[in-house]
Amino acid sequence: MSELFPLKQVMGFVFSLVLTAVALGVYYFDMSFAVGMTVLLVTAFLQAGLQLVVFMHAGETEDKGAIYTNVYYGVIIALVTVFGTLLALVWDMG
Amino acid sequence: MEFFERFAIPHPSIAIYASMVAAGLTMIAVIAGLTYFKKWGYLWREWITTVDHKRIGIMYLISALLMLFRGGVDAIMMRAQLAVPENKLLDAQHYNEIFTTHGVVMILFMAMPFIIFFMNFVVPLQIGARDVAFPRLNALSFWLFFMGAMLFNISFMVGGSPDAGWTSYFPLADGESVGSHYYMIAIQIAGIGTLMTGINFITTILKMRAPGMTLMKMPMFTWASLITSVIIVFAFPVLTVALAMGTMDLLFGTQFFTLDNGGMAMLWANLFWVWGHPEVYILILPAFGIYSEIISTFSRRNLYGYKSMVGSMVLISLLSFVVWAHHFFTMGQGAFANSIFSITTMAIAVPTGVKIFNWLLTLWKGKIEFTTPMLYSTLFIPLFTLGGVTGVMLAMSAADYQYHNTMFLVAHFHNVIIPGVVFAMLAGLTFYWPKMFGFMLNEKIGKWTAWLLSIGFLLAFMPMYVTGLDGQARRMYTYSESTGFGPLNMVSFIGAAIMAVGFVLIVYNIYYSVRYASRDISADPWDARTLEWATHTPVPEYNFAITPEVASSEALWDVKKKDHVLFKGDYEKIHMPNNSGVPFIMSCIFFAWGFSLVFSLWIPAIITTIGIFVCMTLRSFEKDHGHYISVKEIEDTESELRGA
Ligand code: HEM
Ligand SMILES: [Cu+2]
Numbered sequence: 190m191s192e193l194f195p196l197k198q199v200m201g202f203v204f205s206l207v208l209t210a211v212a213l214g215v216y217y218f219d220m221s222f223a224v225g226m227t228v229l230l231v232t233a234f235l236q237a238g239l240q241l242v243v244f245m246h247a248g249e250t251e252d253k254g255a256i257y258t259n260v261y262y263g264v265i266i267a268l269v270t271v272f273g274t275l276l277a278l279v280w281d282m283g
Numbered sequence: 284m285e286f287f288e289r290f291a292i293p294h295p296s297i298a299i300y301a302s303m304v305a306a307g308l309t310m311i312a313v314i315a316g317l318t319y320f321k322k323w324g325y326l327w328r329e330w331i332t333t334v335d336h337k338r339i340g341i342m343y344l345i346s347a348l349l350m351l352f353r354g355g356v357d358a359i360m361m362r363a364q365l366a367v368p369e370n371k372l373l374d375a376q377h378y379n380e381i382f383t384t385h386g387v388v389m390i391l392f393m394a395m396p397f398i399i400f401f402m403n404f405v406v407p408l409q410i411g412a413r414d415v416a417f418p419r420l421n422a423l424s425f426w427l428f429f430m431g432a433m434l435f436n437i438s439f440m441v442g443g444s445p446d447a448g449w450t451s452y453f454p455l456a457d458g459e460s461v462g463s464h465y466y467m468i469a470i471q472i473a474g475i476g477t478l479m480t481g482i483n484f485i486t487t488i489l490k491m492r493a494p495g496m497t498l499m500k501m502p503m504f505t506w507a508s509l510i511t512s513v514i515i516v517f518a519f520p521v522l523t524v525a526l527a528m529g530t531m532d533l534l535f536g537t538q539f540f541t542l543d544n545g546g547m548a549m550l551w552a553n554l555f556w557v558w559g560h561p562e563v564y565i566l567i568l569p570a571f572g573i574y575s576e577i578i579s580t581f582s583r584r585n586l587y588g589y590k591s592m593v594g595s596m597v598l599i600s601l602l603s604f605v606v607w608a609h610h611f612f613t614m615g616q617g618a619f620a621n622s623i624f625s626i627t628t629m630a631i632a633v634p635t636g637v638k639i640f641n642w643l644l645t646l647w648k649g650k651i652e653f654t655t656p657m658l659y660s661t662l663f664i665p666l667f668t669l670g671g672v673t674g675v676m677l678a679m680s681a682a683d684y685q686y687h688n689t690m691f692l693v694a695h696f697h698n699v700i701i702p703g704v705v706f707a708m709l710a711g712l713t714f715y716w717p718k719m720f721g722f723m724l725n726e727k728i729g730k731w732t733a734w735l736l737s738i739g740f741l742l743a744f745m746p747m748y749v750t751g752l753d754g755q756a757r758r759m760y761t762y763s764e765s766t767g768f769g770p771l772n773m774v775s776f777i778g779a780a781i782m783a784v785g786f787v788l789i790v791y792n793i794y795y796s797v798r799y800a801s802r803d804i805s806a807d808p809w810d811a812r813t814l815e816w817a818t819h820t821p822v823p824e825y826n827f828a829i830t831p832e833v834a835s836s837e838a839l840w841d842v843k844k845k846d847h848v849l850f851k852g853d854y855e856k857i858h859m860p861n862n863s864g865v866p867f868i869m870s871c872i873f874f875a876w877g878f879s880l881v882f883s884l885w886i887p888a889i890i891t892t893i894g895i896f897v898c899m900t901l902r903s904f905e906k907d908h909g910h911y912i913s914v915k916e917i918e919d920t921e922s923e924l925r926g927a
Binding site for chain 1: 485489490516517547550557601605608611614616619620623624
């Protein structure tokens with residue numbers, strides 16, 4: 190029975206619904222901009238990771254290494270780009 | 284009548300009208316020729332619908348050469364205009380349109396397809412594969428690139444050419460004419476094609492290498508293509524997003540890059556260069572890969588420092604993403620931010636230097652043979668180093684306030700692009716020509732070309748370093764006599780004219796070699812070292828009748844020197860993908876879609892959008908299992924090719 194029931198996928202599905210609901214909460218509840226953004230960012234990244242691992246099977250083939258290397262590389266570049274942009278256009282802009 | 288007014292060009296000239304006539308006549312001649320010689324069917328079956336990486340590569344090559352001449356004519360017009368002070372050949376608006384077109388065409392529609400041509404033609408052969416991982420996607424990549432390029436190229440005849448520079452900075456790009464629309468949409472279409480190429484080649488290289496070829500046993504050009512594809516996949520989405528935002532600003536009144544309502548024009552410059560700097564490494568790394576292959580082949584020894592070559596490329600790929608702000612040191616950010624980007628920029632010189640030394644050390648104990656490709660490669664080393672040194676000068680943010688926006692910068696980037704990328708393209712073209720077409724290009728004409736291009740290059744661009752330091756601004760259509768820039772600009776023009784002769788010689792060389800070159804050459808005419816030379820010429824559809832097994836990065840050399848056996852076992856039937864017309868049709872719809880958006884024709888825009896989705900849906904439901912080439916057919920082809 191346990192082999193037939195996709196427990197991981199069902200749990201993943203429930204969890205992704207929960208994440209969506211939490212993100213939606215930002216709209217319905219009154220909170221400061223900072224808190225709202227934090228909630229959105231955290232739920233967004235958890236959601237993306239969840240999709241990648243559970244539903245797109247990132248770690249389930251022999252290409253696991255290549256896939257995760259690509260993902261980490263992408264994350265690093267995205268962070269550098271975001272913070273570099275903030276540095277140049279906002280923080281250090283006279 | 285009112286409807287058609289939008290297609291008129293806002294700033295006409297005799298040259299533009301003449302180009303329209305010429306373009307019209309060329310179209311008629313091509314259509315008439317194809318009909319007369321009954322070649323439509325051939326064209327459709329063998330080329331337009333093909334999914335063969337070799338043919339797609341050759342189509343990239345033809346497009347790149349055409350665009351090289353388009354961009355080259357622009358260059359000559361600019362140099363002619365600047366040859367003497369206060370010249371009246373071109374007016375300010377035309378000059379703006381021409382340098383914009385020249386920049387975009389040269390980078391995106393000449394250099395990019397040229398490197399993708401090499402990746403397409405060489406990589407699958409070099410790793411012993413039958414095709415790329417997604418052959419049909421590859422065809423779609425090509426046709427999207429092609430249609431994007433064509434859309435951009437008609438702009439100066441229909442509606443007006445973009446005129447805000449190849450960087451298209453806002454708010455300047457927020458102009459009245461449709462020029463900027465062309466820029467945003469045409470590059471978008473071509474860019475999507477490039478992005479898919481990146482994905483395709485990462486998969487191909489990671490998944491389809493011949494047995495025995497571990498990552499560290501890949502030939503250097505394959506390594507360069509892998510790293511390039513990774514940079515493409517991470518850099519091009521930024522361009523896609525920036526262009527989409529720009530398009531929305533221009534067409535739908537959003538305010539991303541405007542000066543008010545919370546818009547930020549600097550954000551465009553920022554995003555553009557987040558893509559733009561990695562882009563220059565997308566161009567140069569495959570060029571480095573080609574030089575590596577050529578230098579080791581004609582030094583008759585293995586490449587010095589294989590591991591450090593790979594390591595430096597990985598490092599360059601990471602560093603290329605952390606330097607972009609060096610393109611706008613003068614935009615107003617403080618010394619702290621500028622210092623950081625200065626240092627990261629200078630750091631790139633280190634891995635690049637490692638590569639230069641590796642090539643020098645390969646030459647060191649080699650038995651050097653000066654063929655045309657080798658001549659280009661040895662000319663590349665000193666000339667490129669010159670450009671690298673002026674690059675480090677530009678990297679010093681404080682000093683950049685002096686160089687910024689002057690001819691010094693123009694001299695610098697041509698100094699890395701021409702000896703770095705263009706020479707590599709020409710060297711590689713000469714090197715791989717016999718593999719593609721079964722005869723060699725003439726060596727004597729080839730060497731003349733290399734020398735003319737080098738001398739012309741020095742004459743054309745060295746003076747610009749001087750006038751640039753003296754304050755001659757870039758993108759200025761003229762200057763007064765009292766500046767004293769006149770004589771040096773004349774030298775520049777002469778240099779550009781010599782380069783033009785060089786480029787014409789390339790065409791003449793092709794013509795000459797088609798007529799007179801011997802067809803009786805071996806499949807390995809350069810005595811090369813890697814797998815792409817281990818199959819027949821012309822390369823059969825399936826590349827290798829038996830999948831090769833390799834033991835080092837120089838598989839063919841092992842065969843020659845170490846009695847390595849590449850092909851073990853018997854023929855088996857080979858599975859190959861089917862041709863398809865969908866990529867071409869879909870790209871035509873993309874062209875119509877782009878054209879409709881450029882002119883804000885909403886109803887055709889909606890219809891074509893639906894058309895694009897219909898094509899994708901059809902593909903999802905299509906059952907296409909490819910076809911098999913039987914053992915009998917393989918035997919026939921093989922014995923025929925061996926006999927020839
Ligand atoms: C064949 C010889 C070439 C000549 C004589 C030449 C000449 C020029 C000239 C005169 C300008 C404009 C300078 C100004 O007024 O700002 C220019 C700009 C430019 N060129 Fe070239 N060029 C050549 C080849 C190339 C190649 C091969 C590439 C790239 C692959 C290239 C890329 C560019 C770019 C990106 C710009 C800047 C355009 C802009 O300001 O928006 N050029 N070139
Ligand atoms: Cu840069």
